[in-house]
Amino acid sequence: MATMGFEFDGATFARGGDGYEPARSAAVWNARTPERFPELIVQAASERDVVAAVRLAKAEGMTIGVRAGGHSWAGNHVRDGGMLLDVSRLREATIDAAGMTATAQPGCPGNEMLAALLAHGRFFPAGHCPGVCLGGYLLQGGFGWNGRIHGPACMSVEAIDAVTADGELVRASATENEDLFWAARGSGPGFFAAVIRFHLRIYEAPKVIANGVFTYPLQELETVFRWAAEVGPEVPRDMELMVFIHRDESGEAEVAVTGPVLSASESDATTALALLETCPSRPRAKLAVPRVDVGLADLYAGVHSSYPDDHRYCVDNIWTHAPVDELLPGIERIAETLPTAPSHMLWMNWGESPDRPDMAYSVEDETYIACYGVWADPADDQRFGGWATDSMRAMEGAASGIQLADENLINRPARFVTDANITRLDEVRAKWDPGGRFHPWLGRP
Numbered sequence: 233m234a235t236m237g238f239e240f241d242g243a244t245f246a247r248g249g250d251g252y253e254p255a256r257s258a259a260v261w262n263a264r265t266p267e268r269f270p271e272l273i274v275q276a277a278s279e280r281d282v283v284a285a286v287r288l289a290k291a292e293g294m295t296i297g298v299r300a301g302g303h304s305w306a307g308n309h310v311r312d313g314g315m316l317l318d319v320s321r322l323r324e325a326t327i328d329a330a331g332m333t334a335t336a337q338p339g340c341p342g343n344e345m346l347a348a349l350l351a352h353g354r355f356f357p358a359g360h361c362p363g364v365c366l367g368g369y370l371l372q373g374g375f376g377w378n379g380r381i382h383g384p385a386c387m388s389v390e391a392i393d394a395v396t397a398d399g400e401l402v403r404a405s406a407t408e409n410e411d412l413f414w415a416a417r418g419s420g421p422g423f424f425a426a427v428i429r430f431h432l433r434i435y436e437a438p439k440v441i442a443n444g445v446f447t448y449p450l451q452e453l454e455t456v457f458r459w460a461a462e463v464g465p466e467v468p469r470d471m472e473l474m475v476f477i478h479r480d481e482s483g484e485a486e487v488a489v490t491g492p493v494l495s496a497s498e499s500d501a502t503t504a505l506a507l508l509e510t511c512p513s514r515p516r517a518k519l520a521v522p523r524v525d526v527g528l529a530d531l532y533a534g535v536h537s538s539y540p541d542d543h544r545y546c547v548d549n550i551w552t553h554a555p556v557d558e559l560l561p562g563i564e565r566i567a568e569t570l571p572t573a574p575s576h577m578l579w580m581n582w583g584e585s586p587d588r589p590d591m592a593y594s595v596e597d598e599t600y601i602a603c604y605g606v607w608a609d610p611a612d613d614q615r616f617g618g619w620a621t622d623s624m625r626a627m628e629g630a631a632s633g634i635q636l637a638d639e640n641l642i643n644r645p646a647r648f649v650t651d652a653n654i655t656r657l658d659e660v661r662a663k664w665d666p667g668g669r670f671h672p673w674l675g676r677p
Contacts, residue, residue, distance in 0.1 A: 235272070238288045242277030242321065259299045259310060259318055261363070264544040264613065266307040270297065270316040277321050279337075279393075279401075279428045286426055287399035289315045289669060297671045298426050300338040300367025305547040306642050308421035308674050317426060319367060327434070329354050333390070334432045338367025342376065343532050350528060355437040355494075357382045359637075361539050362532045370430055372420030372636035373593045375600075377528070378494045380469045382435060383585035386417035386593055391431040397424060397669035405431075411660045418593025418649060419657055420636035422673040424665035438470070438494035440501040441528060444508045445521040447480070448487045450567060452513040456487050457563060457579065459511045461556035464581040464598060470495045471504040477567050478538070478576035485570050486518065492531055538574050539606070544613065548620040549602035549638040550646075551582075551595060554630035559601070562627035566603060569623070571616045575606045577623075592657055594650040595633035602638045641675035648673075 235244045245252040247269055255273045257265045272294065274285040289296050295314035302309075302320065310316060322337035325345050329352035336345055342358030342365065349356055357376040359369050369376075374385025382388060391405035392413065402425075404413035416423055448456055460475050467473045476488040491508045495501040505523050514520070552559065566577045580600040603620035621643045624631075633647040641648070649657065661672075 235274075236288060236292065238284045240274065240277070240281050240284055242275040242281050244275070245273040247271050255318070256310065256316070259302050259316060260304070260307040261302045261541070262305055262307060262545045263542055263608075264546070264617075266310050268307070268310045268312045270311060270314055272314075273316045273318060275318045275321060279322065282317065282319060282322075282395050282426050282428050283399060283401055285315065285317050286395045286397070286669070290397070290399050295671055296426070296669055298367070301341065301363060301365030301369070303361070303364050304368060304421060305545050305638065306640055306674060308639075308671075311671050314671075319426065319428070320365060322428065327352055327354065332434050334434050336366050336430050336432060338365060338427050338430070340366050342366055342369060343528075346377070346528060349434060350437050353437050355435045356388065356432060357385045359385075360535050362536050366430060367427060368421065369637075371416060371418075371423050371427070372639075373418050375635060375637050377531070378438065378470060380472065380583065381586070383588060384418075384593055384596075386591065387585065387589065388433045389417055389430055390433050392416050392427050393429040393431075394425040394427045397665040397667065401428070412664055414590065415592050415657055415660045417591035418653075420639070420648070420673070421671075422657070422676070424661045424670040426670075438496060440493070440495045440498055440525075441531070442495075442501050442505060442523055442525045443490060443492045443531070444505045444523050445519065446489045446508060446511065446514070446517045447519040448489070448513050448517055450485050450487060452516055453477070453487050453564065453567060454560060455513045456489065456511060457560060458556050459513070460489070460579060460581060461599070463507060463510065464583070467507065467581045467583075468493070468500065468504040470500060471507070473507070473581045475579040476576050477563070477570060479570065479573040480518075483573065485567055538576060539604070540574065543606050543608050544610065546605040546617050546620045546640070547602065547638045548624035548640040548644060549600065549634050550624055550627055550631035551597035551600055551633045551635065552627075552630050553598040553632060558630050559627065562623065562630070565626060566623045569619060571605055571607065571619055575616070575619070576604055578602045578604070592649055592653050594653045595648060596635070597632045600635065601627070602635075641673055643675065645675045
């Protein structure tokens with residue numbers, strides 16, 4: 233298709249034209265599509281299309297927002313004016329199992345790549361939700377399976393191929409265009425180039441995958457969270473100890489504890505899961521499943537039940553190392569105001585990444601807390617739309633920052649990289665994108 237003299241293998245849609253609104257809405261997984269309208273949507277069908285799209289934007293003086301999987305809750309890539317460059321159709325991945333490397337285009341869903349890797353006995357810390365594509369996931373950091381062992385997934389990115397604001401295709405790595413590579417690992421939706429391929433380091437697959445699940449009546453909330461805070465330093469790195477506040481099948485709020493493990497050995501998995509039995513509320517559990525052996529597909533299915541398609545979302549989060557006494561009032565308020573299912577709050581014992589290299593990603597802490605407001609009816613937007621933001625705003629005095637995966641910067645600006653790194657990001661942006669071709673973060677603090 234030709235647009236202003238530029239040829240595209242994929243489709244283009246001008247605002248007001250046929251197909252524009254379906255293309256705009258489809259670019260956001262959150263059914264709460266933002267009321268922002270780019271002038272042109274380019275659905276790239278090839279890497280050549282990405283180069284052509286950036287050059288078209290340069291020629292026409294257009295700003296660019298890039299969409300890979302569209303799972304950004306805030307729809308950061310959908311902006312008024314300019315171009316929406318949709319790279320979700322670029323889904324190719326390659327695996328060199330012997331060389332312990334892989335490549336992936338930005339539209340490749342992480343769960344699909346992980347399934348392909350497991351067939352080769354290999355692994356990558358892909359995201360927890362099915363359908364999350366690697367483009368945005370890797371740029372913002374990448375909070376995924378066995379991330380407590382391998383660190384945020386961007387630590388496993390060894391190079392990128394990207395189209396710069398000038399429309400040039402470049403390679404960036406630790407030895408080539410190092411500053412662009414530094415920025416690509418952690419700047420998220422504020423990255424100032426269009427990545428067309430990631431070069432990845434991969435790992436041996438875990439030998440054992442299992443989970444334990446316990447649910448408790450809401451009266452046990454304080455006891456469970458005090459226990460979770462206390463055992464945080466003891467949680468093995470191959471376990472993700474998570475505490476949820478959600479509603480059970482009857483609609484009553486409850487506390488749930490899960491501990492998926494992706495372990496190198498049976499003994500490691502057994503030791504990790506035994507920790508779940510140490511909760512003082514254990515005798516009063518509504519449901520107790522100390523262990524169930526599962527596959528990654530089972531874990532993905534369980535996660536997807538909490539984040540269904542075709543729903544409306546408002547999400548926010550904090551990192552914190554505050555003592556549990558300081559956090560409990562906010563957690564109790566979240567429980568008291570919890571919207572209808574499947575809305576929920578997540579607590580995860582995280583700790584710090586192992587041997588994190590110098591990169592833009594730079595804010596994480598002992599504990600991760602996030603609120604997910606989830607509903608289906610647009611009539612409930614006003615009723616539920618502010619719950620996550622209000623809940624996190626009430627606790628931000630205890631926060632050390634936020635994670636870009638669950639960002640809500642447009643409604644609550646917050647610290648997502650260190651002060652030194654945001655200064656450096658501005659400097660690198662000024663070098664690579666002096667004219668502001670690529671949109672920065674919505675609501676940057």
